[in-house]
Amino acid sequence: xxKAEHTADAFEAALTLGDVKGRSPWEDxxxxxxxxxxxxxxxxxxxxxxxxxxxxxxxSPWDMDYTDWDHTASPPSWANGHWFGTDAVGRDILVRTLxxxxxxxxxxxxxxxxxxxxGVTYGAVxxxxxxxxxxLMMRAVDIIYALPFMFFVILxxxxxxxxxxxxxxxxxxxxxxxxxRIVRGQTLSLKRMEFVEAARACGVQGPDIIxxxxxxxxxxxxxxxxxLTIPQVILVxxxxxxxxxxxxxxxxxxxxxxxxxAQDMETAPWTLVFPAFFLVxxxxxxxxxxxxxxxxLDPKDRL
Amino acid sequence: MSAETGVMRHAGRxxxxxxxxxxxxxxxxxxxxxxxxxxxFDAEKALPPDIQANLEARYHLDEPLIQQYFRYLGQxxxxxxxxxxxxxxxxxxxxxxxxxxVSLTIGGLALVLSLLVGVSVGVLAALRQNRPTDYTxxxxxxxxxxxxxxxxxxxxxxxxxxxxxxxxAGGWEGGxxxxxxxxxxxxxxxxxxxxxxxxxxxxEVLHSNFIRAARAKGLPGRQVIFxxxxxxxxxxVVSWLGPAAAGLVTGSVVVERIFAxxxxxSYFVQGALNRDYTLVMGVVVFYGFLIIVxxxxxxxxxxxxxxxxxxxxx
Numbered sequence: 001x002x003k004a005e006h007t008a009d010a011f012e013a014a015l016t017l018g019d020v021k022g023r024s025p026w027e028d029x030x031x032x033x034x035x036x037x038x039x040x041x042x043x044x045x046x047x048x049x050x051x052x053x054x055x056x057x058x059x060s061p062w063d064m065d066y067t068d069w070d071h072t073a074s075p076p077s078w079a080n081g082h083w084f085g086t087d088a089v090g091r092d093i094l095v096r097t098l099x100x101x102x103x104x105x106x107x108x109x110x111x112x113x114x115x116x117x118x119g120v121t122y123g124a125v126x127x128x129x130x131x132x133x134x135x136l137m138m139r140a141v142d143i144i145y146a147l148p149f150m151f152f153v154i155l156x157x158x159x160x161x162x163x164x165x166x167x168x169x170x171x172x173x174x175x176x177x178x179x180x181r182i183v184r185g186q187t188l189s190l191k192r193m194e195f196v197e198a199a200r201a202c203g204v205q206g207p208d209i210i211x212x213x214x215x216x217x218x219x220x221x222x223x224x225x226x227x228l229t230i231p232q233v234i235l236v237x238x239x240x241x242x243x244x245x246x247x248x249x250x251x252x253x254x255x256x257x258x259x260x261x262a263q264d265m266e267t268a269p270w271t272l273v274f275p276a277f278f279l280v281x282x283x284x285x286x287x288x289x290x291x292x293x294x295x296x297l298d299p300k301d302r303l
Numbered sequence: 304m305s306a307e308t309g310v311m312r313h314a315g316r317x318x319x320x321x322x323x324x325x326x327x328x329x330x331x332x333x334x335x336x337x338x339x340x341x342x343x344f345d346a347e348k349a350l351p352p353d354i355q356a357n358l359e360a361r362y363h364l365d366e367p368l369i370q371q372y373f374r375y376l377g378q379x380x381x382x383x384x385x386x387x388x389x390x391x392x393x394x395x396x397x398x399x400x401x402x403x404x405v406s407l408t409i410g411g412l413a414l415v416l417s418l419l420v421g422v423s424v425g426v427l428a429a430l431r432q433n434r435p436t437d438y439t440x441x442x443x444x445x446x447x448x449x450x451x452x453x454x455x456x457x458x459x460x461x462x463x464x465x466x467x468x469x470x471x472a473g474g475w476e477g478g479x480x481x482x483x484x485x486x487x488x489x490x491x492x493x494x495x496x497x498x499x500x501x502x503x504x505x506x507e508v509l510h511s512n513f514i515r516a517a518r519a520k521g522l523p524g525r526q527v528i529f530x531x532x533x534x535x536x537x538x539x540v541v542s543w544l545g546p547a548a549a550g551l552v553t554g555s556v557v558v559e560r561i562f563a564x565x566x567x568x569s570y571f572v573q574g575a576l577n578r579d580y581t582l583v584m585g586v587v588v589f590y591g592f593l594i595i596v597x598x599x600x601x602x603x604x605x606x607x608x609x610x611x612x613x614x615x616x617x
Binding site: 012142143144148150152154155156158159231235237238242243244245258259261265266269272276279280283284287291297 | 336445514549571572583587
């Protein structure tokens with residue numbers, strides 16, 4: 001009798017123990033990420049930057065292409081309202097920097113999305129179906145990979161004119177290669193897992209397995225890679241704008257502003273310093289967030 | 304199977320793989336330039352039709368596209384990139400012969416500098432893992448990756464050339480001082496990447512069993528690191544040298560432009576802005592070829608250095 005009661009108690013204890021919420025790998029990763037001070041700081045700075053860039057131009061009393069004839073090439077000043085100064089034709093550097101940030105961040109985001117969609121689809125299909133299709137698809141990636149891609153992007157801009165949509169496509173279309181390779185590698189190991197076998201046994205078709213079972217499990221790797229691709233894309237766009245092949249006046253991106261600033265830097269260094277600072281801080285933050293995410297999601301790298 | 308035949312067989316297989324890559328490179332470049340709107344003879348004032356026709360005949364632009372394509376392919380196989388459209392009296396070969404040595408000087412020096420500094424700094428950080436030295440080095444490395452060279456260059460010019468007056472701000476005439484700023488600008492991101500790669504792989508190698516065994520036998524630390532750990536730790540760096548070379552080539556476009564250096568990169572940008580078809584195609588094919596060959600050499604070097612790959616194949 002006593003013994004039975006004891007068993008019941010233990011059973012109940014076990015039940016309540018079961019109520020304690022287990023920690024999913026995602027939660028573990030989240031806690032590891034929060035402990036990474038560099039990544040958290042970078043994320044906060046980035047959030048502030050994004051809000052400033054989105055909201056800032058509306059709050060500013062100046063327009064991006066408004067010429068203030070009374071204050072051309074003015075150094076940064078509280079008195080005349082141009083906190084970051086003005087350029088040689090009297091345009092406010094603060095509002096131009098924020099507006100340029102909109103373009104740079106937009107290009108970074110959209111082009112990364114393009115490369116994400118192409119890369120994940122391509123990699124998942126190649127990895128999942130395997131065999132001759134896989135070999136052919138990855139051989140194509142190898143070949144494209146060996147091409148001097150920056151020159152191709154320049155060529156694209158020269159040939160088809162400078163248009164912002166084209167920058168998205170051009171940059172996204174060349175950046176998907178790494179993504180495809182990483183996704184394929186992951187898919188190769190995923191497709192041998194029991195749950196994929198189970199889905200197959202239930203009669204789920206290939207494309208559905210890829211969509212419902214493979215891609216969701218790629219999320220971690222893909223997230224890390226996306227965060228590291230965004231700064232790369234921003235860099236490529238700035239590079240093009242710097243060479244004069246990016247977005248066109250009066251629109252500008254950080255790269256274009258840096259190019260303008262470099263022209264006038266001897267007489268008006270502020271036109272170079274502010275956009276350059278914003279660009280560098282953004283790239284720095286994205287790289288730190290990406291590193292932090294990788295460490296958080298991939299515990300085997302922590303020695 | 305001996306190591307040498309393994310490397311040779313690998314080399315042969317890779318060499319065959321180069322052919323389709325080069326063919327696709329040339330094909331894409333050719334057709335991309337041809338579908339471009341606007342021709343090389345578009346000017347403010349339209350040319351008289353018969354002169355236009357003569358010019359087109361001179362450059363074979365009146366032939367069917369496919370014929371032009373095979374003509375170009377044949378030329379490239381003989382390493383003849385044809386005359387430049389913009390620099391009259393110059394062939395693209397002559398322009399490459401003039402610009403490339405300049406670019407090569409800067410790029411080569413930058414590569415050597417990056418390897419020396421990057422590897423030393425990376426090893427140092429690995430040996431001081433999670434200590435202030437490590438954090439400082441890695442912080443700077445991250446900065447090196449994040450700051451684009453077109454930001455570094457003007458800032459360096461402003462500080463060291465304009466304000467301090469120690470170094471020339473640009474140009475190609477003069478002593479070795481003219482090389483300092485371009486080479487440093489070009490090398491910085493490469494140094495940063497190499498330092499990060501070296502640190503990561505060095506830490507991994509230092510945790511492996513054979514290093515523990517070497518330590519347990521009481522070998523001095525210096526010998527363990529330089530005699531045993533360094534070579535395997537350098538493998539990721541070696542395999543990254545291909546992309547590094549590609550990065551240096553692209554970086555040189557910006558650096559040459561900022562420092563007013565008459566290298567191949569400057570010609571390329573000028574050619575691109577002027578729609579100098581043959582020049583742009585020539586430079587892309589030339590650089591593409593260079594990068595592909597470099598990747599091939601790096602690949603062989605990797606196989607030669609890494610016994611696991613070498614015997615895994617046999």
